[in-house]
Amino acid sequence: MARNGRVTVVGAGFYGSTTAQRLAEYDVLDEVVLTDIVEGKPEGLALDINQSRPIEGFETRVIGQTTGQNGEGYEAIAGSDVVVITAGLPRKPGMSRMDLIETNAKIVRSVAENVARHAPEAVVIVVSNPLDEMTALAQLATGFPKQRVLGQAGMLDTARFSHFVAETLAVPIASVQTLTLGSHGDTMVPVPSRCTVDGKPLTDLLPAEKVEELVVRTRNGGAEVVALLKTGSAYYAPSAAAARMARAVIEDSGTVLPVCAWVDGQFGISGVYLGVEASIGKEGVRAVEETDLTDPELAALKEAAEAVRAKQADVQTL
Ligand SMILES: NC(=O)c1ccc[n+]([C@@H]2O[C@H](COP(=O)([O-])OP(=O)(O)OC[C@H]3O[C@@H](n4cnc5c(N)ncnc54)[C@H](O)[C@@H]3O)[C@@H](O)[C@H]2O)c1
Numbered sequence: 001m002a003r004n005g006r007v008t009v010v011g012a013g014f015y016g017s018t019t020a021q022r023l024a025e026y027d028v029l030d031e032v033v034l035t036d037i038v039e040g041k042p043e044g045l046a047l048d049i050n051q052s053r054p055i056e057g058f059e060t061r062v063i064g065q066t067t068g069q070n071g072e073g074y075e076a077i078a079g080s081d082v083v084v085i086t087a088g089l090p091r092k093p094g095m096s097r098m099d100l101i102e103t104n105a106k107i108v109r110s111v112a113e114n115v116a117r118h119a120p121e122a123v124v125i126v127v128s129n130p131l132d133e134m135t136a137l138a139q140l141a142t143g144f145p146k147q148r149v150l151g152q153a154g155m156l157d158t159a160r161f162s163h164f165v166a167e168t169l170a171v172p173i174a175s176v177q178t179l180t181l182g183s184h185g186d187t188m189v190p191v192p193s194r195c196t197v198d199g200k201p202l203t204d205l206l207p208a209e210k211v212e213e214l215v216v217r218t219r220n221g222g223a224e225v226v227a228l229l230k231t232g233s234a235y236y237a238p239s240a241a242a243a244r245m246a247r248a249v250i251e252d253s254g255t256v257l258p259v260c261a262w263v264d265g266q267f268g269i270s271g272v273y274l275g276v277e278a279s280i281g282k283e284g285v286r287a288v289e290e291t292d293l294t295d296p297e298l299a300a301l302k303e304a305a306e307a308v309r310a311k312q313a314d315v316q317t318l
Contacts, residue, residue, distance in 0.1 A: 006032075006033065007080060008032075010086060013235075017034065019086065019242050020045070029250065030060065033064075035064075036087075074118040078119060081250055082246045086128060087108065089104060089107075090129070091222070097184065105133075105315060112138040115142055116143060124139075125152055125242055126138045132308045150261050154259055154275040154277075155241035156184075156234075158178055159237055160221040161179075168210065179191040185219075187300075189297065193294050222234055254280070259278050261278045262285070266288045272309045273308065274305050276288050
């Protein structure tokens with residue numbers, strides 16, 4: 001089997017290490033590079049993942065690399081087709097994603113500058129929180145074309161929504177289609193008109209109050225996991241989403257996924273990173289898809305755009 005491509009995952013915490021593992025287990029890449037500022041952590045995790053190769057049966061090699069405060073070690077990411085930025089603090093119980101902005105902005109800015117220096121052709125996928133703002137900041141700090149920088153949130157929110165629907169109706173997950181757009185937070189926009197089970201509208205299968213209950217649970221999906229874990233945040237479902245996005249880039253697949261992408265004119269919204277459906281290929285976002293929305297859904301998307309626009313303007317000074 002032909003393997004090609006190199007994906008770097010910056011940050012070897014829970015999110016980063018599980019993303020690296022998933023990417024390696026796809027067995028479609030030449031190499032996965034995993035970096036962190038904690039000395040030995042990425043090397044140790046890479047060694048551990050590589051030692052699972054005979055059992056899981058994949059050839060992709062994982063390379064661990066510690067990086068220094070002044071960018072030492074970043075040479076290892078050269079030639080990366082994709083860089084996934086997971087560096088940054090996760091939430092603790094009771095914290096909102098916005099509580100992380102100052103600390104994570106410093107981390108994401110310095111990572112992005114090093115990525116621009118050492119992997120200037122890469123597509124950048126941001127996952128650090130607060131997601132919409134960190135995606136905007138990574139684009140500013142890299143200076144990359146806007147379609148080459150995108151964020152992961154919508155795939156995760158959509159997956160959480162689908163899981164809750166499948167559990168509520170006791171149906172196979174494969175029969176469920178849902179969609180969430182907007183921001184990764186309070187202004188997440190569920191799209192009931194695109195939610196179906198075996199092709200039947202979700203709104204025909206569940207009363208409106210029950211659908212609303214599942215929407216609220218989805219919106220708080222991250223906080224629910226944080227509250228149970230007490231330390232750290234979710235990473236299995238989040239890493240599944242980021243790894244799929246990286247794979248769509250590597251395979252130049254054109255797959256349409258809900259992602260945080262630069263919106264410029266679509267839906268009558270301009271100049272903001274926002275959760276929308278987009279086709280993903282080797283250039284990053286090929287095109288933002290103008291999903292058919294009902295009037296209330298479109299109004300909610302516009303409201304989300306205005307809420308994140310104000311916060312994204314602030315990241316320039318962080
Ligand atoms: N977008 C989403 O849907 C989503 C979902 C879950 C978590 N997250 C976010 O992802 C981020 C990572 O979460 P986690 O659970 O892996 O946290 P974690 O604490 O397990 O790992 C973070 C890692 O980043 C490293 N790091 C810090 N500064 C760095 C730098 N300058 N360069 C390289 N590495 C650096 C740390 O040493 C640590 O290993 C958090 O900001 C979290 O909020 C986003």
